[in-house]
Structure formats: C-alpha cells, structure tokens
Amino acid sequence: MDKIRRFSWNNVQGKVLQSYEDLSEPDSEFYPQLKTGFKLYHGAYLPQEGFSAHCNPKTGSFMDYKACLACIQEKHVGPCAIIGQPGSGKTIMMKRLAKQLIIANNLQSDEPSRWKKLRQVFRNEARQYDVVLHMNIRDIPNQDNVTLANVIFSPRVTKLSAHELGYGLKAILDGEVKIIMFFDGLDQATWDPICDTRIESWEISSTPTIFGNILAGNLLPNVPIIISSREHSVARLSREMRPEFIAALVGFSEDEAEKMYCELMGLNAKKDWHEMKISNPAMHYMCLTPLFLVFYMITRKRSPSHPPNCASGVMVTIIQIFLECENTRNLDDNVDVHEVISKLKAMAFNGTMNQKVTFTKDDLSEYDLEYKVISDIIIKVPGQTFLGQKILAGMYEYFFCHQTLQEVLAALFVVGMRLDEFKQIVDHEFQKPYWAIVRNFTSGILKNESVKANIGFQILKQG
Numbered sequence: 446m447d448k449i450r451r452f453s454w455n456n457v458q459g460k461v462l463q464s465y466e467d468l469s470e471p472d473s474e475f476y477p478q479l480k481t482g483f484k485l486y487h488g489a490y491l492p493q494e495g496f497s498a499h500c501n502p503k504t505g506s507f508m509d510y511k512a513c514l515a516c517i518q519e520k521h522v523g524p525c526a527i528i529g530q531p532g533s534g535k536t537i538m539m540k541r542l543a544k545q546l547i548i549a550n551n552l553q554s555d556e557p558s559r560w561k562k563l564r565q566v567f568r569n570e571a572r573q574y575d576v577v578l579h580m581n582i583r584d585i586p587n588q589d590n591v592t593l594a595n596v597i598f599s600p601r602v603t604k605l606s607a608h609e610l611g612y613g614l615k616a617i618l619d620g621e622v623k624i625i626m627f628f629d630g631l632d633q634a635t636w637d638p639i640c641d642t643r644i645e646s647w648e649i650s651s652t653p654t655i656f657g658n659i660l661a662g663n664l665l666p667n668v669p670i671i672i673s674s675r676e677h678s679v680a681r682l683s684r685e686m687r688p689e690f691i692a693a694l695v696g697f698s699e700d701e702a703e704k705m706y707c708e709l710m711g712l713n714a715k716k717d718w719h720e721m722k723i724s725n726p727a728m729h730y731m732c733l734t735p736l737f738l739v740f741y742m743i744t745r746k747r748s749p750s751h752p753p754n755c756a757s758g759v760m761v762t763i764i765q766i767f768l769e770c771e772n773t774r775n776l777d778d779n780v781d782v783h784e785v786i787s788k789l790k791a792m793a794f795n796g797t798m799n800q801k802v803t804f805t806k807d808d809l810s811e812y813d814l815e816y817k818v819i820s821d822i823i824i825k826v827p828g829q830t831f832l833g834q835k836i837l838a839g840m841y842e843y844f845f846c847h848q849t850l851q852e853v854l855a856a857l858f859v860v861g862m863r864l865d866e867f868k869q870i871v872d873h874e875f876q877k878p879y880w881a882i883v884r885n886f887t888s889g890i891l892k893n894e895s896v897k898a899n900i901g902f903q904i905l906k907q908g
C-alpha cells in the first residue's frame with residue numbers, strides 16, 4: 446500500500462500553470478463553479494456545444510467543493526462522476542480533491558507542517574482513509590485475461606508485482622484498508638466500459654468488463670469511487686453503469702475569471718479585461734473556461750496590442766508557440782518540420798476519428814514519425830511550461846499533452862482536405878459528439894479572416 450500511496454502522491458503533483466515566460470504560477474487557487482441536480486440523460490447538457498463553459502442556467506444548482514466532496518463520500522451504488530467540457534478543470538479538480546484527502550489523512554511524508562492549514566479545513570475528512578488512489582484512466586490498458594487488481598492498480602504505471610496486486614485487493618475486500626479512488630478521464634480510455642455480464646472480484650475478465658462492473662456497483666460496492674470525464678462518455682453509458690451522483694464543472698464565475706486574469710496579467714489587466722468584455726463578448730465568454738483563459742493570457746502576453754480575436758486564432762497561436770522552438774534549435778538537416786507537422790495532423794485527425802487519444806510506438810511508425818524527431822523539433826519551448834513540456838507526452842505510449850491540441854491539429858487537417866473529403870466528413874462525422882471541438886475550430890479557421898492572415902497559420906497549413 447505504501448507504493449500506491451507514493452504513486453498517487455506523485456500523480457497529484459503539478460502546478461496549474463508553471464511558468465510560461467512571464468506568466469507565472471498564481472499565488473492564489475482559483476475554482477471553477479460546480480453544478481449538480483441537472484438531467485444529463487434528458488439532454489440538459491447535450492448535444493455538446495464544444496469548447497465553452499456552456500450550461501443551461503435554468504438547470505441544476507450550484508454547490509461548493511466541500512459539499513461536493515461530502516456527496517461523493519455518501520453511499521451510492523457505484524461511482525460518482527465529475528463531468529465538464531474540455532479544459533473545464535476536471536483533471537485539476539481530481540488532483541486537488543485527491544491531494545486534499547491525502548493531506549487531511551496524513552498519508553504523505555512530504556513536509557507535513559506545510560499542510561497544517563489545509564488539514565484544519567478538512568478536519569472532517571481526516572482519518573477516514575488509509576489510502577487515496579489517483580489514477581489516469583488512459584494509463585489502464587485494454588487487456589483480456591486480467592483481474593480487478595490489474596485494472597484499479599494498473600501495474601504498468603504503479604509497477605506493483607502480481608503478489609502485491611493480490612495482497613492489495615484482498616486488503617480492500619476484507620475491509621482492512623479503507624481506500625477512496627479517483628479515476629481521471631474516462632473519455633480518454635481507448636476502450637468503452639461494458640456490463641453485459643456480472644462478474645466477481647477475483648474473476649479473470651477484460652478491462653472494459655471489469656470497469657463496467659465497477660461503474661455498475663457490482664465490484665467494490667463499499668469503496669467511494671470518483672470518475673471524471675467529458676460529458677459524452679458518461680452520457681452514453683448504459684443505464685446500469687450511469688453514476689447516481691454527477692457534478693458538472695461549468696466554468697469560472699465572471700469574478701473568478703477576472704481575478705485570475707488580473708493576478709497573472711499585472712498592470713492594466715483590469716482595464717484590458719473590461720475592454721475585452723465590451724468589445725468581444727464571445728471571447729470573454731470563452732475565457733470562463735479555465736484552459737481557454739490560460740491560452741488567451743499566453744497569446745495576449747505575446748502580442749499585447751493585437752491579441753487574437755477568436756478562439757481558433759488563440760489556438761493557432763498556441764500551436765505556433767509550440768513550433769517556434771524550431772528556430773531556436775540546431776535541427777538535423779534531414780528533418781523537414783512541415784512534413785512532421787503534416788504527419789502529426791493526420792495522426793491527430795485519425796485518432797479523433799477512432800476516438801483515440803493515446804498513441805503507441807506502432808501508431809507513430811504508421812505515420813512514419815519517430816519519437817526522437819518529434820522530441821527534437823517540437824518538444825521544448827523555452828521556459829518550463831505545461832505547454833512547453835511536450836506536444837506529445839508519455840514514455841511508452843504517447844498522447845497530446847492536452848487533448849485540445851490534438852483537436853486543433855485535427856481541425857487543421859480537415860481544413861486542408863480536398864472538397865469531396867471535406868464534405869464527407871462534414872456530412873457523416875461532424876455531428877458525432879466527439880467531433881464537437883474540432884468542428885468549432887474548423888469553422889473558426891475557415892470563417893475568420895484574421896486567423897487566415899496569421900503567419901503561424903500559414904506555416905501550419907502548409908504542414
């Protein structure tokens with residue numbers, strides 16, 4: 446269990462921003478709003494509108510984080526879900542909740558005195574758990590002939606031995622160890638949960654069936670489990686797997702977004718923010734989505750007098766920032782940057798088509814991409830930013846460091862298609878929910894003259 450504690454503690458680390466040139470980690474913590482009590486399965490949130498903090502103001506009611514945590518820990522049949530649009534802050538929230546519980550329960554050995562204040566805030570949550578598990582669902586491979594222990598403790602990333610897996614599961618089932626489990630990103634799984642047969646805790650089965658049985662409450666019925674996901678993956682779960690309690694992240698309040706903007710953008714920020722609100726209300730509205738606010742701030746820092754005026758413009762600039770490093774590096778003469786971008790665009794597009802966000806070595810070679818080449822060209826932007834880490838991340842399997850980047854590259858691929866192919870995609874694919882973001886970016890790129898005029902866009906288009 447110590448290994449799991451260490452693994453989860455490492456998993457929940459990470460800053461929300463890290464430093465991008467002069468955009469540094471905020472001192473304060475900002476919280477998007479949470480809503481519950483809406484009818485997800487009756488279309489209240491569907492069809493997905495795309496990259497926005499969209500939410501019908503008439504449905505559901507706001508709740509605070511502590512109340513949400515309390516609801517999560519109540520007895521439910523099967524797991525609870527945190528849902529939200531892309532970049533709405535699900536991953537950050539799952540990490541924060543898990544981290545707060547780890548600290549409240551004194552389960553980490555790092556500098557305990559630093560966490561005194563937090564422990565005070567979460568005193569009701571103290572001494573409830575021996576282990577807080579935090580796992581990214583994309584790290585759970587799709588396998589046949591596995592057990593429940595393999596799925597929840599994914600040995601590929603936790604490095605637990607077969608003996609440790611068995612011991613850990615037995616301790617949980619016997620009630621010797623009290624555990625709470627966070628599984629982030631159901632929409633990023635390369636498999637769909639299924640629950641067509643009821644299975645027992647020690648039965649050998651496949652990852653989708655085991656996870657489906659967890660969702661249905663057939664497995665680990667006494668363990669509080671929280672999954673996070675974009676809406677479409679939860680909305681399409683069959684009845685028996687649907688979570689009883691769902692909370693949705695619905696974007697920053699106007700005040701919270703303004704506070705974050707002002708803290709990070711410094712001088713004149715308040716004035717700029719209010720000007721933008723009046724001159725470009727659509728952009729202001731988009732900035733209520735945490736990820737988009739961050740992207741907007743980055744592009745605005747870069748070009749204070751001519752910031753992009755639409756979402757696609759912001760995203761094209763963001764990708765351009767990724768690619769810029771090519772100018773600052775001594776590239777191998779054999780590497781053609783445009784060719785690599787072109788292959789990445791194709792991979793991003795086909796990935797979205799197959800609802801795939803994780804790519805293996807085989808996928809890279811299918812597109813004739815070598816990890817080393819990608820690392821050489823695209824990986825490092827100056828500064829230690831979450832953007833700068835990698836466009837593709839992961840040691841053995843690769844994924845776009847944020848799914849939105851895959852979606853912009855896919856949109857750039859669509860924009861470059863022949864007319865008949867384009868028509869085929871628009872007519873037969875774009876209405877499916879997982880294309881929502883690509884669809885928005887595609888229309889933004891096609892319709893907005895200022896995006897087309899952007900030099901970065903011209904480079905990306907050629908690629």
Ligand SMILES: Nc1ncnc2c1ncn2[C@@H]1O[C@H](COP(=O)(O)OP(=O)(O)OP(=O)(O)O)[C@@H](O)[C@H]1O
Nearest residue numbers: 461475476531532533534535536537735736739848
């Ligand atoms: N509470 C927050 N405070 C400040 N920034 C935030 C917050 N939540 C999210 N962000 C910013 O938005 C980015 C995206 O957030 P996050 O990865 O949590 O979104 P997500 O909902 O998990 O997206 P996806 O659906 O693509 O998985 C973060 O890297 C961070 O920069």
Ligand SMILES: [Mg+2]
Nearest residue numbers: 535536537630
């Ligand atoms: Mg996420």
